[in-house]
Amino acid sequence: MIFEFFADLLGSQILSAIIIAALPLVFIILYVLLANWLERKVSAHMQDRLGPMRVGWHGWLQPIADMIKILQKEDIVAKDADRKLFSAAPVLVFVGCYAAFAAIPFSSAFVGADLELGLLYILAVSSIVVAGILMAGWASNNKYALIGAVRSAAQIISYEIPTVFIILCIIIVSGTLNLTTLSEQQSGTFLNWYILGGDVEGWKKFALIPFMFIGFIVMYISSVAESNRTPFDLPEAESELVAGYHTEYSGMKFAMYLFAEYANMFVVSALVVAMFLGGYQSPFGYVGDLINVPWLIPIEQFFWFTVKGLFFVFVQMWLRWTLPRLRVDQLMALCWKYLIPIAFVNLLIISFLMIL
Amino acid sequence: MALKTEEMVLNMGPQHPSTHGVLRLEIELDGEIIINVKPHIGYLHRCFEKHCEAMTYPQIIPYVDRMDYLASIYNEFGYAVAVERLLDIKVPERVEYIRVIMGELQRIASHTVAIGTYGLDIGAFTPFLFLFRDREKILSLFEMTCGARLLYNYIWVGGVSHDLHPNFLRQTKEFINYFKPIITEINNLLTYNKIFIERTANVGILPLDAAINYGITGPNLRASGLKWDLRRDDPYSIYDRFDFEIPVGKGWMGTVGDCWDRYYLRILEMEQSLKILEQAIEQIPDGDITSAIPKRIKPPEGQIYARVENPRGELGYFIMSKGGLQPWRVKVKAPSFVNMSIFGDLCRGHLIADVVAILGSIDIVLGEVDR
Amino acid sequence: MGLLDREFTEDNIVISKVDDFLNWGRLSSLWQVGFGLACCAIEMMATSASHYDFDRFGVIPRPTPRQCDVIIISGTVTFKMATRVKRLYEQMPDPKYVISMGSCANCGGPYWEHGYHVLKGVDRVIPVDVYVPGCPPRPEALLEGLMKLQEKIRNESLVKKAIV
Amino acid sequence: MKSTQEIYNLLKEKFQEKVIQHLNTLPKEEVIEVRPESINEIVEFLRDDKELHFDNLILLSGVDDANGSKNKLEDGTEEITGGTLSVYYHIESMDLRHKLVLKVSAPRENPEVESIYDVYGCANWHEREAFDMLGIIFKNHPDLTRILMPYDWEFGYPLRKDYRNPEFYQGMKVPY
DSSP: HHHHHHHHHSOOHHHHHHHHHHHHHHHHHHHHHHHHHHHHHHHHHHHHHHOOSSSSGGGGTTTHHHHHHHHHHHOOOTSSSSSHHHHHHHHHHHHHHHHHHHOOSSSSSSSSSOOOOHHHHHHTTTTTHHHHHHHHHTTOOOOOHHHHHHHHHHHHHHHHHHHHHHHHHHHHHHHHHHHHHHHHHHOGGEEEEEEGTOOOTTHHHHHHHHHHHHHHHHHHHHHHHHHHHHHHHHGHHHHHHHTTTGOOHHHHHHHEEEEEEEEHHHHHHHHHHHHOOOTTOOEEEEEEHHHHHHHHHHHHHHHHHHHHHHHHHHHHHHHHHOOOOHHHHHHHHHHIIIIIIHHHHHHHHHHHHHHH | OOOOOOOEEEEEEOOOOTTTSSOOEEEEEEEEEEEEEEOOOTTOOOHHHHHHOOOOOTHHHHHHTTTSSSSHHHHHEEEEHHHHHHHOOOOHHHHHHHHHHHHHHHHHHHHHHHHHHHHHHHHOOHHHHHHHHHHHHHHHHHHHHHSOOOOOOEEEEEESSSOOOOTTHHHHHHHHHHHHHHHHHHIIIIIIIHHHHHHHHSSSSOHHHHHHHTTTTTTHHHTTTTOOHHHHOOOOTGGGSSSSOOOOOOOOOSSSSSHHHHHHHHHHHHHHHHHHHHHHOOHOOOOOOOEEEEEESOOOOOOEEEEEETEEEEEEEEEESSSSSSSSSSEOOOOHHHHHHHHHHTTSSBBBHHHHHHHHHHHOHHHHOOO | GGGOOOSSSSSSSHHHHHHHHHHHHHHOOOOOOOOOSHHHHHHHHHSSSSSTTTTGOOOEEEGGGGGGGEEESSSSSBBBHHHEEEHHHHOOOOOOOOEEEEEHHHHHHTTTTTTTTOEEEEEOOOSSSSESSSSSOHHHHHHHHHHHHHHHHHHHOOOOOOOO | OHHHHHHHHHHHHHGGGGGGEEEOOOSSOOEEEEOOOOHHHHHHHHHHOTTTOOOOEEEEEEEEEOOOOEEEESOEEEEESEEEEEEEEEOOOOOTOEEEEEEEESSSSSSEEEOOTTTTTHHHHHHHHHHHHHOOEEEEOOOOOSSOOTTTTOOTTTTSOOOOOOOOOTTEEEOO
16 A cells, blocks of 8 residues: 555655665664663663663663664674675574565555465564574684574574464464454454454354463464573573674674564564454554544554554563573473474364364 | 584683683583583682781781672681681670671672572573662661771771771661561562573582582582581581571472572571571670780781681681791682582583583682682 | 774864764763673672662673673783783774773782782783772772763764874 | 590501601691601591591691791892691591591602592692692692693792792783
């Protein structure tokens, strides 16, 4: 819709495509600055501190100052590092996250690419991140980085399995992989969200609720694991591996990892939101409908989507500053011994329910 | 048939976020599993024993402070006890009480750092900051008494440098009442956290016979199940007048002598310290704060080994006098140094993440390991 | 490499505005190396902790020197450690700053005479920007040292200093 | 619980001339001096004997006795030749509650003492420290290297009374 709007305005589909592609980037940058500030303030207030206070009101300029500083930093490539891979790795990691934003439906009017296989696409594209992290670990020629990268690869690949099982549950219920359609199916009030059984009719809806809830929990846990956050932040475990796979990175290259990390947090939250919590749909209906201003609705949808996404980002921060870190074998045990069986049984039960 | 793998040598430290200072660990790894750990110490060797041979007896006290900088008062306490025994002097009653109050406050302060940084090692950031916030309250009590926050130079041979501030006892009581709920809070936040238990229970088990053979002392020994506390078993000062318990490890969450036991024992000890503090505040008499000792301390020829129960274990001073103003030789039994020597054995067969957990649980201070 | 690495010969309003902007970024986000040496490290930790809160000034500890701007030498530097401190300093990317915290790092402190294994002042190994006296310095003293460093950064310029 | 005199009598009976003397003239601590080459078997007996059961080595400290002949060098410092270096062993029994101090002395030029690392685990590091600080050589020690000082420190043993500081170490000036 936005694409058509720009295409009509500029008369060129190529220009319009470029603008559409740049919009998520703008969103990522603004969001990362906000999330970075939020992370420091949230952690500070949880810990009885104030957090950044000296730049701007309650330090809101802090991430900007960080960025200006990082831009000025020397870019070090260690002598024995593999230069090409070392430089390519952060780009690849960032590209993985950025590409995932293409299929995220921010509102009914704006989705970068309305793919039929949106869910699968996000899952596939975010796996590029693993390649980037492995490259970083290998190219740094640093043992900490290498161990961190190997841990990361093992972790992300393992946790994709329960994610896929839960996505299968959603597919069985909704019959679509398209994220926009998925959101549209959950329109109306929050009673139509998939976490509450979706738009399924009759008793099945009530039978579905507990299993959808389990699915949601499993999905959220594994998505936290996929974005390498505490308690699953083993690849960059500070107290063991210094800084993990980005130990050797400085300056802008490190900033790219920072961007990718925060962007990834939003991607996984957005995925959870789109699948279970109504996507961009408002929980109560729209002001635009009430006062009969149709163009307000997409803006409201964008607002609701961002709020829901940011809420889950906030939960991730909350977990990070509360919980200790798991050990690598416990991490794998959690995935293979608990999450995968639970997700699988959940899938079986939901399929059975839907056949009935 | 197993695949042939190559071992990797990983160097941890001297700059590493969780080596508690400047310790270097040379770890031989097979994947993530540890084959061998070799600690390299001495990055903070500050020549304490050489300084002792060049200083007079009272001049040594500031250097003693800087050894175990998390429990300075206790280092002074031990040194003062040793020199006083060598000189055969008795200190006034009030001084003994002040020393005990200060020592127990220091024990709590030291254990808060141990527990906080242990949480940090496991990956929980917040308990560390909570406990540092509460430690500030103890430090302000010290500051009120002697003007220093960390290195006090407070306990002198034959007395203490200043009398207590008039508000000290009241504020200490307030602190005790403030700190009791904090222990519960930390228990809820960290101790009984499922992930924390998973990370620490059944990890780094220290059997009792090995602990005795390696001379391990303090909370680490008690966590292995032996009721051995010098405050009870070799009483010094006036510890025999107080009623307190000596907690021992029972393997609450796993095996006796694992990391969780060592961690939890410190929490229990803080509770006991609070108990001692309460009694000492009730009983403290008025009186002198220095005993009559000559200006120039000149012990007779002879030697003495005196020891006290430091927050980390048995802190002993072996002082050898040849009748001069300076000691001929001072050798310190540093609990961290001895506790550290078993570290390599504890780690074998565990994962990298456990190295950090084990190191944090034996709670070393590098200033004392290296002296 | 880029424009910012060049030194300009004459001052003008654009350059001084750019200066101010860049300096502001640098001084407001000094990331420190998470690295402690001795007693002063405990006071440094206390400064980062809730009561004094280093984060107010934008200072956060980073575990790896590659991502840091300032290294606080907090404690006695021994000969065994001096080579490592130097290595650590070399691993940090430019622009980098050094705060020498406490008497031991300034000049050897109480170990100046008989300390056969103590380096008498870390400035024998790496250049120091700010010295913070005290044994150990109070957290307030360290905060002041940091503010002195910020002042120093504020007065940096892209303009080449005239040789008098 | 046994007094030092009783233990001395026991040891003298069992080890004959390997136990040299019982020093009890100085105040505070009584010391039993034994031969440096037989310290290992003596502590092993002390640990394993049911009556004595010294299961804990509290402290092992090397001491420079500086009882040789002192000759002044040109730069004003002293050099000591001859005399002995000593090692003191504080051991205790944790269940029988008695303590004992053992002493061995070895000539300064060739200070060889038997290692007791296989009897008490913690002796390993203590002995390395004594070697590092005073240059006492513990025979049969598995890894007798410097522990506190840098591995490449070649300027002598700092706790000896005649130790002189070098001017430079790896390009860094040592004196103030």
